[in-house]
Amino acid sequence: MIFTISEQVLAHASFFSLFFATFIYWGRFIHINNKTLNISGKIGMIIAYFCITGFLLTRWISSKHFPLSNLYESSMFLSWSLTLIHLILENRSRNNWLGIITAPSAMFAHGFATLGIPKEMQESLYLVPALQSHWLMMHVTTMILSYATLLCGSLSAIALLIITATKRENFPTMNYINLLFGLWIFKDYFELLKSNVHESRKVSSFTNFRKWQLIQELDNWSYRIISFGFPLLTIGILSGAVWANESWGSYWNWDPKETWALITWLIFAIYLHTRMIRGWHSKESAIIASLGFFIIWICYLGVNLLARGLHSYGWIFLK
Template identity: 55%
Template sequence: MIFSTFEHILTHISFSVVSIVITIYLMSLLVDGIVELYDSSDKGMITTFFCITGFLITRWISSRHFPLSDLYESLMFLSWSFSIIHIVPKIWNHKNHLSVITAPSAIFTQGFATSGLLTELQQSAILVPALKSQWLMMHVSMMVLSYAALLCGSLLSVALLVITFRKNIEIFGKSNHLLIGSFSFSEIQCMNERNNVLRNTFFLSFRNFHRYQLIQQLDYWSYRVISLGFIFLTIGILSGAVWANEAWGAYWNWDPKETWAFITWTIFAIYLHTRTNKNLQGANSAIVASLGFLIIWICYFGVNLLGIGLHSYGSFTLTSN
């Protein structure tokens, strides 16, 4: 009872802190140049990290097994992974745009985990015999960490596509405006128009330069985070194959979870392959990563929602079986 109450307190504290962090981000969009807002948001994510860490440790002690045996625990671990991804670059003082992705992702996963849909799974249960293995920590933790990293990298790629798409529309609109204006005025008006065009061109060049820098940073961090997630995913699949051989007598059974994990691995392998070709970098590779975002959710959540196959331990119907 004490452990359950402590878990309840920690989850609500972490959820409240992340909500405040998102509010700070929204305020920073309205008020530029306030460094204290960014510092407060970073401290909030650190607080969230320690709260979820305390929750996982408490859950581990109370259930006497690594807290990754059902969907509720994996969602909390996923939220913990998002906070890790946010904190690690800050240790080396790397400026990045991960905070815009990690905070909403953390509150989304925590919000769903603590919702009424998973009320039955929020209570610790006896570990299923098939999960009583030393591979539980290795396999599931690597898979969830890979999901977190790949989701963050994919969302950065989505942001890159949105900015690139808007940039192309604005350039097309400006070029049409200039072409129409150059044939519509007298000579004196054309001189004034040219001066205005020069000033606007300078402003647009300055603006496009910063937009270009933003696109390059999004591309850089998307590639780095996806590469890290791909390594975790590969380790998770290999360790899962070894575990499957011990539990079921075969390294690969083409279970729905295994099949979608292979599809996810293939999609991001294609993404990393496109990065080796300079002509396919940027928007082209970002399209592949954006497709991977949907595939990850099918692999992680969609298969569990159906509750079919050998990996149905984390489904909604777990407690009723």
């Protein structure tokens, strides 16, 4: 009973911390130079990280196995991984835009776990014989960490494509994005636009330069993050193959989960190949990374919820 209450308190506290951090980071679009907002957003992510860590530890103690045995626990671990990646990258890069990507990602993963999954699937159950293995922690942990890392890199690539698209004048709807970007760059953007033509041109030139600078930053960090996540994905697939051989007598069974994991690996292998061998940068490589974003969600959720297989634990086919 105590463990159950503790889990609920920690889960709710971490979700509201992530919601608060997301609100703060997106609020910095307007007040980018506000130091109070910068500190508040970071504190919100730190609180969320420790609350989710406490939740996972409590779950581990109460269930007596590592909390990665079902979709609920893996989604919470995905949210924890995203907050961890955020704290590491924010400390290393000290940039102002990272939380715009990582905070809502962690919040949505957490929200799906707590609000989207039926209550009966959130309960901790005894492990089936196939999961009673030391490979559970090795394989699933590595896979979820690779998903979180690759998602951050892919979202950076998507942001790059959005900013690049704002330069194209044949998209009138992009004016709203340009306005938001202008607000992000200048706190007094409206006042500068009301000034003379010369000042307006200076604003436009600086905005274009800042866009180019941000595109370079996003491209660089997307590549670096994906370069870190790809080896994790490789290790996760190889450890899963060894575990499958122990449990089912075969390294590879062409299970839907395995097939889509291979597709995910191939997509990001192509991304890295085109970057390192072909010399692709910015928009060209970002398109491949953006495709990887959707492939990851198919591999992580779509297969589990819709397909029948050795890895399926969704509720759609159970009804």
